[in-house]
Amino acid sequence: MNRMVRIVYSEKHKLHADPRGYHPENPERLERAFKALMDAPFNKYLKVVNPPSPKEDLLFLVHNEYYVNYILEESRKGFHYIDFDTYVTEYTYELAASFFTASFESAAEALNTKEFIVVMPRPGGHHAGVNGVAFGAPTLGFCVFNYAAAAAKSLLLKGYKTLIIDFDAHHGNGTQEIFWNEGRVVHIDIHEEGIYPGSGDVRDLGGVNAEGTKINIPVVRGAGDETYLWTLANVIDKVVEVFQPNALVVSAGFDAHSGDPLTGLNVSDETYRAFGAYFNKLAYSDVKAVISVVEGGYGKGLISGLVNYVEALLSGQFIKPEITGKPLIREGALRDLKTLLSRYWGIELQV
Ligand SMILES: [Zn+2]
DSSP states (O other): OOSOEEEEOOGGGGGSOOTTOOOSSOHHHHHHHHHHHHTSTTGGGEEEEOOOOOOHHHHTTTSOHHHHHHHHHHHHTOSEESSSSOEEOTTHHHHHHHHHHHHHHHHHHHHHHOOEEEEOOSSOOTTOBTTBSOTTOSSOTTOOSOHHHHHHHHHHHTTOOEEEEEOSSSOOHHHHHHTTTOTTEEEEEEEETTSTTOOOOTTOOOSTTOTTSEEEEEEOTTOBHHHHHHHIIIIIHHHHHHHOOSEEEEEEOOTTBTTOTTOOOBBOHHHHHHHHHHHHHHHTTTOOOEEEEEOOOOSHHHHHHHHHHHHHHHHOOOOOOOOOSOOOOOHHHHHHHHHHHHHHHOOOOOO
16 A cells, blocks of 8 residues: 545535435535545545636536536526536536546646545536537436546546546446547446436447447446456456556446445445456556546445445455356347457457
8 A cells, every 4th residue: 555545525515415405416425425435444545635726728628618608607597407417506617617627637646646536526527528418318417517538638638548437337428428539538338228328338339530449338237246347357457458548537436336226236345346456456557547536326335335446446455256147238238349349459258
């Protein structure tokens, strides 16, 4: 344990709240997760920093002007819903822009300090695309500005080959749309099939000059550790070997955890430890920046999942469970994944 984890957090996130109190994306979820980290046995390796004041010009590197102004205007009106799922308050614009700025600047911080960076923003980010709603999603899915995309964009501008891994239970449609035609950003997204936002088919490969760089792994309801660990070993690790990224951005949502009220997945803390330990290993090879952005997680899994993830990120340690069963991925999807990996990456998937 010789590297530090820089936690980017601000109490101001409490100003983004539905006063009626029943929205699943509420301040308490992040407060509890932050407190659990602060109370963890490894807390001497954590350094908490506040996000900086917003640098608004940075938003236009990812989102278009119309959308940024729209969020500004809606935010000025005070608390209300801008779609069926997503609310803003008078503080939302500034808060999200401030976490966006922090995520963008995390790239330089990670490269300079060698610290692991964990941004803990509210509201969430990965569903927000260039113009807001991405890939025909019904709503913004609680998200306003895309922090993971901010971090990846910053790394890209510095010339780093960037890998995005999104293990939130929902497809990171906003992030994928933002880098759809960008072949230098590889995005691997594991998500539950058939739930919000409805995108993330294996056959969605990326746009012109970027085909094969967007790897979607939809898993079926009930999928748990075996499926996730199978994916880590057979897809993520294999793609990393070929792509050889030098920077990593993680959309770290913890809503695939068993018992999460918004999804039907069944992952335990062991999966999050495995991901953390794997990213630790990468950080000691050619990956010069590891930036995690916390996304979803609406039950106890956000707390235990995040604590286990950060601990393994620091220590590189997890107990490798036996993988015995087949991954819970639809047969047709698995066949398409096999074709994609073979055609674009020269990887022969064993299933
Ligand atoms: Zn999610």
